Structures are given as structure tokens and as C-alpha cells.
Amino acid sequence: MTGPLGLEARGLTVRHGRKTALDAVDVAIPAGSITGLLGRNGSGKTTLASVAAAFRRPDGGRLLVGGEDPWENADLLPRVLLVRECGDVLDTESLRTNLQFTEECRPGFSREVAERLMDTFELDPGAKPQRLSRGQRSAFGIVQGIASRADLTILDEVHLGLDAPSRYAFYDALLADYIAHPRTIVLSSHLIDEVERLLEHVVVLDRGRVLLAQEADVLTARGIAVTGPAREVERFVVGRTVLGRQQLGGTAQATVLATLSDGEAADARAAGLQLGPVPLQDLVVHLTEDGAAEAAAEMGRVR
Amino acid sequence: MSADVARGRPLFPARPPRRSSPALRTARDLLAWFVQMGLVYWAIVLVAVVAVPFVVDRFGAVEVSIVWFARQSGIWFPFSVLIGVAATYPTVHVASGMTRRAYVRGALLAAVVLGTAFALVMSLLLEVERAWYGAMGWGWRLQDGWFAPDEGFGTVLLAYVATFVVANLSGVLVGTVYGAAGGWWGTLTLPLTVGPVFVVIALVDAGAGWLPFADLLGAARAAELTPLAVAVVAAVLAAALAVAFHLIAVRRSVAPRRG
């Protein structure tokens, strides 16, 4: 009764008081994937994760983990882990006690991984969470998140306060342990540039709705940055969905949504245009800007 | 900083992890955390119980039990600790992949075990104190309550168990209402959530006078029936507190800590 757990939401609605955090969301996260859960602050990422980990119940619709409702599901919940940025730990107990507590709750827990990562992040097992810096708290969340080996592991902004070397140590540890013990990993992060290559699948939320849910490769291949003489760029973008535009003197760059045939690409190059990739980060920024909903809808139709 | 020093101790004990049921594990963990604070509490109580009679003896006559006075601290100390536990621990519990049901069962078990343990220790202390006062030639009686000086160990224990268990369940409920519904509701519902503790304290202090139909039964019979009546009332109140705690705690959301 183990193995990666997928996630599926149908008409999922969650309200925080008068504010609608998730508005009839339909989304699926494939079992066994590393999925990026992206979006601006307040887009509903943490709320979605909270329902998946049974931190709260939805107000409407449903969310299934591995085909089951996680709420009060004693068999399922030990296999579902949400590590929040704030860290849900026993504040008055040492990290050592906290890890032993986690170990008893998590059937897949690995002592070796925990020991190794405590060393990697230079965490003192005798320290209490209250005394830790922001970065150390994040690091401890990462230790728990990876060592627990939960079949659905959701890491919500766990990199906050970590310096770059520590973040890369986190990515390496996550990837290595994911390969050794396949599971579903949902990674929520604002550092899209850094995590982009780790992702197989991407879900973009915006204001409580799903903008996109696609394979990362497909998504990045859909965005093209066109650079060249302003006149040629203008001609190229006619009839295409433009996400963003920049101009410096006679040179312009436009970010468009398009899948070009080889012929179209050759024509563009012949016209003196350079075609470049659009980093996922830029794509998400453009798509979640005000008034970009239609572009996102167009993007979502192409799967 | 002290990482290297701390490394000397292994991160995990040599034994494999315990795999008990989540409810039992919760009860065990809650009690284990309580013991750390409880030891300090009992140390303070012991010092007071031993020191106060000597002080009183210097200025007057020792007549009443100090241990019996200490029962107020035995009510309110675990009560306040349990408020804190019930307000904060469920978040960690749920985040660790356990159900709210398991938490409710574990917390109820811990509250009852804790109350019973406190009652046993207090009753034994009372007996020891009584023997000690006798040896010193001091007078010994319980200032309030239906207890005559020669009241049996069982009756005293019953009074303690009734008081402590109801107080502990009340603490758990108060913390849960504050944690789940916020300060306003937590405060507004205090008469309901803490009221039962005062009821039990009042009954224990009131002796046999509160029993209905006491006149019909006759004074002797009424005194005989009082312990049973206290037990019944305490059991009903405890059950009500436990049900309220269960109903709120199994629905409770783990609130986002920010926005």
C-alpha cells in the first residue's frame, strides 16, 4: 500500500471568510511527478496544499489523493506531507526530539537521510526551533520533508531565508532522494528559474483559479521571445498572442505564445529576427499579470 | 556553534522507532511532555507542604492540612498547561499525518490519566501528612468539604479524581475553543467551558448539604450517598466536556499562520 500518490481536485472551492481562496478548481497532479505549484502570493497555492494534507476541509467540491478523500483518513495521511514555510514543529522541543517524533509518525522515514541532511545544513540537533534563524527553520523543514519520504510530499516555499548554496544543496538532495525513492513531489516556489529544470509538470494558479496545468516542456516550448528590428517584430506578432513587449531604439523584443513550424522559424530568421526561449519565470510573470487571463486560456487549450 | 559537541550523541536512539497507534502515541507524548513541567510543580508543592506547617507552628497552632489547600494548584496548574497544549499541539499533530480523531482520543486519555495520577499522589500525600502531623502532635483536618477527619482514603481519592479530571478536560476544551474560534469565542464561552470545574469544586466543598431530598433521606444516609452523587455529577460533566471537545476538535482547521 505504498507508491506515489496523485492528486485530483474537482470543483474545489475554499473560502477564507468572505474571500474566495479557491474558486471551483479542477486540476490534477500526476502521481510520481515533480510538479511546480506556481503563482503569485495569495493565488491559492497554500490553500490547495492545505486541503490535500487535510489541514482544512473544502467549502465545495472535492479533492482526492490517490483516489481517496484525505480528511480524517488514518491510512492515507501518514503518506501525505505538507511542509509549510512557517514550519509545523514542536517549538519547545529540540530538533532531535522533533525528528524522533516525525519518525514515529511517518512510515517511510529514513534516519540516514535525516542524519545526512542535518549535517549538510549544519543544524544542531540540540537546538530548539524557537532559537533558529529563518534559514535554519527552512532547512529543518527540508530535512523533515525529504527524510519522511511521504508518497505525496508538498513543499510550500521551504527555501525562504536559505542562501544560494543551501538552496542548491536542497535541490540536489531532493532530486537524489526522489530518484532513489520515487514519490509525488509538489514544489511551490517563487524562484522559478532555480527549480524550473527539476519540474516535470507545472500548475499555475492565479486568484484562486487554475491558469495552466501542463508538462513543463510543453509549456516552455510554447513561449517564444522574438528580438530584432522593431518593424520586423511588429510584422511577426500580427495575429499572435503577445504577452509582453520591450523596445530599445530600433530594436524590439516581444514575448509571444506560438508553436512555430520549421518554415515559419526559417522565415523569421531570414527577416533578421532572433528566436529565443522564454524562461518559465517570465512566462508565469506575464501570464499572471493583470489582463493576461485570455492569453493563459489560449495556452491552456493547447495541450 | 555547538553542533560538533552535540554530534557526540547520535541523532536517533539505537532501538527502532515505536509503531504504536496514533492515539496511544499522542497520549504518551502529551504525558511525557507534561512530566517535564510536572516535576517542577511537585517539587514546589513538596517544599510548601513541608515548610508551611513549621512556619505556622512558630506563630500559632497547626490545625488544617496544607496538602488539602494545595489541591487548588493541582487543579489550575495542569488546567493552564493543557490550555496551551490544546491551542498549539493539534497543528503539529495534523502536520505529522495523524487524524484529529487520534488526537482527541489521545488527549482525552492523557487528561484522564493525568488527573488520576495527580489524585493518587495528592491522596497519598494527604495520608503521609496526616501521619506526620499526628507524630508531631499537631491537629489535622480538611478545612472544606464533606470530609470528616477520619474519612477513608477512597472517598478523598474520589473527590480528587472528580475535581482533577473535570479540570483537565475543561483546560483541553478552553484551549481548543481559543485555538479553533479565536479570542472572542474563547472568552465568551468561558462560563460553559470552565463552569463545570467550579461546580465540582463547590460540590466537594459543600459537604452533604447540596444533595436533593437530603431531608427525606436523613442526614446519615445523605452523607453516605454524597460520594456517589459527586461521582455521578462529575462523570456527567466530564462526558459533556469530552463531547464538546470532540465535536470542535475533529472539525478544526489548521489555520494558516500568515495571510
Place this chain on the structure above:
Amino acid sequence: MFDGRDPIYVQIADQIRQDVLRGDLRPEEQVMSTTQYATTFRINPATAAKAFARLVDDGILYKRRGVGMFVAPGAPDRLRAEGRETFFAESVDTVADRALALGIPIEDVVARLRAHAAGGAERDGAAS
């Protein structure tokens, strides 16, 4: 690395093609596993697997069950044949167009190519 305009799996596949063409990977030589590739380059293993699957489909690599992936015997020849076609279509034709636009006689271009190729051969000789 991997900052071109194509999806990462295309770039990975291209890079292995280059390795085979240059002889850094020889026929029947075992290539890195997808998991080694993923951890080494900090890439999702599914992405790496996609690249390798593409190379298997194209006959550049082949799988030995339970052992790993190997360079196919005819891979260099196949790549050279494919490369020749795209080289003329993408590089030579472009150079010819540009030369024409700039008014450079094709003979000059050919002479430059010869000189460059000779220099390249010398550089290779000095390196080995």
C-alpha cells in the same frame, strides 16, 4: 549549459549527438543512465528519460535490458548523414545568402573555408 531555445530534453539529446559525432562516445560504449544524468545536471529524471527515449527512437542509442543504454553501432554514420543534410540546409545556404547580400564573391568564401579548415587541422594536430 542547456540555455538554448529548445526544450531541455532536445538540448540533452543534441549534446549526446555531438558527443557521438566527435567520437567522445564510441559505438557500443555505455552512456550515463538517466538517473546519473539527472543528478549530475540537476534535471528532472523524466526530462532526461525523454531525451534518451528520443535517441533510442532515432537509432542513436539502444537499450540492453537491465544493463543500460549504449551507443548504436551505426550511430556516427547515421548522424553524419543527417548532419550533412541539415548542415547544407541551415549553415551553407545561410552563408551563401549572407555572402550574396554583402556582395562577397562565393570564391572568397570557399577560400576562407579552406584556410580555416587547414588551420583547424593544425590546431587538432598540435593538441594531440
